Amino acid sequence: MLTVFFLVVCLAVTYSFYKRWTRISISHIPGPESKSFLYGNLPELFQAQAGEIDFKWQQMYGDVIRIRAPLGEDRLLISDPKALQYIYHTASYRFPKPQSRVQISRLTFGPGITNVDGDDHKRHRKVMLPGFGGPESKSFFPTFFACAEKMAQRWKDSIEVSPDQSTVLDVSSWISRATLDAIGQAAFDYEFGALDDSDNVLAKAFDLFGVMTNRAILFLSVMDHLPSKIIPFLMKKFPSGRLDHALLVNRLSTAVAKELVDEKFNALLEGKGRRDVMSLLVKANASENAKTQLEERELLGQMNIIILAGHETTSNTLCFVLFEMCKQPEMQERLRREIRATERVIHDRGDTQFSPSDFDSMPYLSAVVKETLRFHPIAYNIYRVAAKDDVLPLSMPITTTSGKVLHELPIPKGLHIDASVAAYNRNKDIFGDDAGVFDPDRWLRNASPKTKTALGVYANLFTFASGSRSCIGWRFAVMELHAFMIELLSNFEFSFAEVQGIRREACGVMTPTIEGQVEKGSQLPLKIKLAQRDD
Numbered sequence: 001m002l003t004v005f006f007l008v009v010c011l012a013v014t015y016s017f018y019k020r021w022t023r024i025s026i027s028h029i030p031g032p033e034s035k036s037f038l039y040g041n042l043p044e045l046f047q048a049q050a051g052e053i054d055f056k057w058q059q060m061y062g063d064v065i066r067i068r069a070p071l072g073e074d075r076l077l078i079s080d081p082k083a084l085q086y087i088y089h090t091a092s093y094r095f096p097k098p099q100s101r102v103q104i105s106r107l108t109f110g111p112g113i114t115n116v117d118g119d120d121h122k123r124h125r126k127v128m129l130p131g132f133g134g135p136e137s138k139s140f141f142p143t144f145f146a147c148a149e150k151m152a153q154r155w156k157d158s159i160e161v162s163p164d165q166s167t168v169l170d171v172s173s174w175i176s177r178a179t180l181d182a183i184g185q186a187a188f189d190y191e192f193g194a195l196d197d198s199d200n201v202l203a204k205a206f207d208l209f210g211v212m213t214n215r216a217i218l219f220l221s222v223m224d225h226l227p228s229k230i231i232p233f234l235m236k237k238f239p240s241g242r243l244d245h246a247l248l249v250n251r252l253s254t255a256v257a258k259e260l261v262d263e264k265f266n267a268l269l270e271g272k273g274r275r276d277v278m279s280l281l282v283k284a285n286a287s288e289n290a291k292t293q294l295e296e297r298e299l300l301g302q303m304n305i306i307i308l309a310g311h312e313t314t315s316n317t318l319c320f321v322l323f324e325m326c327k328q329p330e331m332q333e334r335l336r337r338e339i340r341a342t343e344r345v346i347h348d349r350g351d352t353q354f355s356p357s358d359f360d361s362m363p364y365l366s367a368v369v370k371e372t373l374r375f376h377p378i379a380y381n382i383y384r385v386a387a388k389d390d391v392l393p394l395s396m397p398i399t400t401t402s403g404k405v406l407h408e409l410p411i412p413k414g415l416h417i418d419a420s421v422a423a424y425n426r427n428k429d430i431f432g433d434d435a436g437v438f439d440p441d442r443w444l445r446n447a448s449p450k451t452k453t454a455l456g457v458y459a460n461l462f463t464f465a466s467g468s469r470s471c472i473g474w475r476f477a478v479m480e481l482h483a484f485m486i487e488l489l490s491n492f493e494f495s496f497a498e499v500q501g502i503r504r505e506a507c508g509v510m511t512p513t514i515e516g517q518v519e520k521g522s523q524l525p526l527k528i529k530l531a532q533r534d535d
């Protein structure tokens with residue numbers, strides 16, 4: 001049996017080599033030398049700090065770069081606005097995700113919006129959209145605020161008992177648990193209780209921290225060239241720690257999800273439908289016709305995806321806001337002054353809570369949110385494959401290695417494309433010559449960046465991707481970021497704890513780690529004390 005299996009793998013790999021050598025070539029596109037036939041340039045891309053090599057290559061070769069994947073395969077690393085707009089917006093269903101990533105997502109979450117394609121994806125997205133509109137996201141603002149307040153209270157308790165009225169906390173663990181609770185309440189009307197329990201099983205399971213090893217690089221690349229049907233078999237036959245962990249996440253979170261889907265469905269039948277995302281999803285699904293309705297296993301997959309996509313992303317973004325605020329305390333001070341001034345207006349009008357309409361009087365806060373999303377995009381690279389031979393439009397012509405100038409780029413079916421969100425967000429033509437500097441004021445000088453090619457769903461950033469597969473939860477995330485920042489900055493002063501050397505670790509999502517302690521996973525130890533109040 002195993003011999004037959006290996007024969008199939010060898011044939012598949014040989015066939016993919018044959019196809020590679022007889023198709024349109026992109027080997028004339030400038031790019032870095034490959035240091036290894038076995039791994040190509042991928043270790044440089046996946047094992048450096050997030051975006052670091054993207055910025056270097058962008059300076060050397062421009063916004064369309066040929067890189068090598070394992071076994072001599074050519075790929076493109078792209079940050080060109082027009083090419084990205086074509087791939088993610090205009091022709092998005094002609095550029096599906098690589099099958100290795102689709103299969104891992106299926107294994108971890110079950111079938112759901114991130115791992116289906118074409119008409120199936122349209123069906124999933126249609127049922128999910130009603131839960132993620134503008135009014136719905138705004139309605140969760142008080143929930144996000146309450147979670148931030150609860151965390152802030154714990155920090156105050158810790159400061160109160162300390163002799164020097166300050167505390168050092170790993171804020172990455174705290175914020176990750178607070179955002180897990182926030183997603184539980186807003187998306188499912190469910191209490192994960194992660195803030196109350198630092199050993200929360202689900203919070204620990206959803207910590208998918210892991211730096212890409214050479215073995216994983218090779219494994220994923222080979223998976224991309226095998227017939228999709230044999231991949232689940234291969235995964236079972238050659239288990240690994242990461243895959244076992246994915247199965248554990250699936251088991252734990254599906255158990256919670258199953259209980260909730262049943263509860264929401266019964267509530268709907270009894271006419272007691274609630275306003276959380278999942279209730280809206282179950283309701284939208286019930287009004288679909290039988291052909292387009294999501295099956296129960298798809299609803300469960302959806303919930304698993306929302307738990308992960310909805311908490312690790314916002315949580316890590318919040319960590320990088322605090323990181324910037326510690327680097328530049330004057331920004332922290334300015335933000336606090338703006339929040340306090342708005343607080344006074346709110347009290348004067350007889351309210352006790354901030355609401356999304358107060359954002360209008362906090363332009364610096366919104367500018368800090370946008371600048372953090374630009375400068376520290378948590379999903380720093382996103383991946384696609386050309387489903388057929390195609391032609392990419394370009395914002396800037398490319399000069400090939402033989403000196404020919406191309407105004408558009410023919411690409412072969414099967415070409416892997418790594419979109420560099422990190423590099424696009426620092427494009428000097430769009431964001432200015434100082435695109436490499438963290439400067440929230442750029443958003444006050446120009447509310448939207450100058451570009452002929454509109455891309456992305458928020459502020460012309462590519463942080464939430466673009467087009468039919470753009471982040472469905474972006475409004476949700478923007479609300480949550482504002483709520484947490486108001487609460488944290490108004491109450492506390494943050495500075496770096498003794499440990500220095502925070503890294504932007506390139507895991508599935510970018511996360512802070514400490515130089516020399518990467519194996520310990522996400523960490524952001526900060527010194528926290530109560531902010532002075534004059535009133």
Ligand code: HEM
Pocket residue numbers: 113114125187305306309310311313314317377378379382383462463464465468469470471472473474476477
């Ligand atoms: C700062 C926070 C966030 C960032 C930077 C972010 C970024 C992204 C990006 C780049 C994608 C596209 C990935 C790809 O196509 O390969 C995506 C998709 C997605 N995001 Fe987010 N996200 C954030 C927060 C959220 C939240 C809060 C939720 C849910 C509550 C969410 C749910 C989703 C879902 C379901 C998809 C898949 C959409 C589809 O395939 O149609 N995200 N996100």
